[in-house]
Amino acid sequence: MVATPIGNRADITLRALHVLALADAVACEDTRRTAQLLAGYGLQRPLLALHEHNEASAASAVVERLRAGQRIAYVSDAGTPGISDPGARLCAAVQAAGLRCAPVPGASSVTALLSVAGLTDGAVTLVGFLPAQGRARAEAWQRWAAVPTALLLLEAPHRIDRLAGELAALGSRRVTVGRELTKQFEEIVTLPCAQLPGWLATDPQRRKGEFTLLLHPFDMDQRHDHEVVTPEVQRVLSLLLEELPPARAARLAAKLTGVPREALYAAAAAAE
Incomplete structure (x- = not known):
């Protein structure tokens, strides 16, 4: 699981470049984007598409390649795979097959x-x-x-x-x-x-x-301010918002309920 830059291409690690250069194939979220990324480092490797829409089937193909002795690297479009990016299912499938999944840390x-x-x-x-x-x-x-x-x-x-x-x-x-x-x-x-x-x-x-x-x-103090906007107070505020802009509704609700105006104004803004 190889982390790649999230913007600045200089953030690639030496280890990531070494692993990508030695890989028999690179599984990736977007083959065109990954091809451009690798080309920027003077690398060219066979690419396998593995994204959120084909993750299950493509993961099985990767497992078979690993069983055959191939070295497979996986990269998402940017950053560390498996963190709000595809890759987690691939990693789970590899581990379920009794194979090793190794992190190559970097940008996130x-x-x-x-x-x-x-x-x-x-x-x-x-x-x-x-x-x-x-x-x-x-x-x-x-x-x-x-x-x-x-x-x-x-x-x-x-x-x-x-x-x-x-x-x-x-x-x-x-x-x-x-x-x-x-x-x-x-x-x-x-x-x-x-x-x-x-x-x-x-x-x-x-x-x-x-x-x-x-x-x-x-x-x-912040937790107290947040919690005082109870459902009852929110109901008063909602009724006022039907007739008044948020600032005036919050000011009047503060007078009626005793809740700080700032907390009520924030609640009013969120309801917009």
Whole structure:
């Protein structure tokens, strides 16, 4: 399982180049993209397509090649295989056949963002991509938003506004956002969740590229602010939002319920 760069081609490791050069074949997510990647390093190897749509059948073919004594390397389109990328089923199939699956570590947006997020302690849960839409997404977000530990999320550019609105409901809880990590227009920023929609809106370019986000753990004050928006308080806020814009609805709801206006405004923004 060979990690490849997530943007900057100089991030390939010497070991990865050695393994790819010796492989009898390279299984990969996209044969055209991998051919271009290998050519950039002066390599040319036989390629086997193995992606999310054919992972089960292609994995069986890889197992047969391994049993025949071949050396097979697997790469995803970018980064470390098996982490929110195809490859996990292949690895499971190889192990189930009693064969060895070896990691060749390297670039990963997950570890790249963690290394600059300033997270000093506590657990980190890899969430990856939330369901794209509908009830499944709403239920998944409700479950994850209540988890007090750090969460690592991945998001595509066409859904980043929706995720920003969902995160905004967490108010002052901090989030570190990595956009286009290792690429020319890389941006990394840490800010309160409530400010994320505004940060995206200040520059249209910020909605482009792939996103990795680290939601920092609750501290005690932030957890309290989040939890005081109870279902009863949310009902009051929802009724006000039917007639008023979010800022005015949050201000009036704060007077009626005693809940901090900031927490109510974040909840109102998420409901938009």
